[in-house]
Amino acid sequence: MCELLGMSANVPTDIRFSFAGLxxxxxxxxxxxxxWGIAFYEGRAARAFHDPQPSARSDMARFIGAHPIKSGIVIAHIRQANRGRVALANTHPFAREIWGRVWTFAHNGQLRGISALPLDFYTPIGATDSEHAFCWMLDQLRQRFATLPPPQALDREIAALSLRLARLGVFNMLLSDSRTLYAFCGKKLSCLTRRAPFGEATLIDEDRKVNFAEETGPNDCVTVVATGPLTSDEVWTPIKPGTLLALRDGRVAASIFSEPMAGERSQEIKKANRKAARC
Incomplete structure (x- = not known):
């Protein structure tokens, strides 16, 4: 399975600390x-970096870690291949244009029978079930809306499409249209929001600590979403499976929970539903 990292902030923010742990x-x-791959938004556009090499040994990952590219929305992904060979075309996040905006998408999980979902306008470049799911979602949005809809309408539609894909297997997803960072939890995602008063944080995977009080302003608000907690001394909240979070300007603008139909979830997911809390 792969791992995801997403960030939404109300001011351009440096994600290097969290990225170092990932x-x-x-x-x-x-x-x-x-x-691995990472995309940084700047207005409607996004600059992206991809590398089929392991991120822990990637010169490009070290370059990203040494340069503070600040952004309001970031999506990152590290891959453990299950469908599609190890290749640049199969690295996330994937990107396409719709309504004059760059959309980016990253997925964790496996989707059975995804090739049976018909595609129209968008075609995968690689061979992953993830990219097929992304192309299908954008096709559905183009059919549903002729022009860019209000955020609230888009929130509801993306929640419904995410639930349909989650019925095919495990669907943990990050998606953005440059306005909103969407995070759908099919099985496992966690999040935390950093706001004043800021404190210190220590990475789990690296001997590295940061005092956010020295790095941020009093009005800054940043929400980070990850497959699993990246820090050991902050409170990460599991997102309830079946929930879509819509993050705008660092805050949860909408939390849409879709109750799965009987028989469509495993006992493992149902057990997680009872234990996990909303972010």
């Missing part, structure tokens, strides 16, 4: 050695 899991502290 990178170590790509071949050192974790098995996710089959490529």
């Amino acid at each position: 990178v170590r899991r790509g071949g050192e502290t974790g098995p996710h050695r089959d490529g």
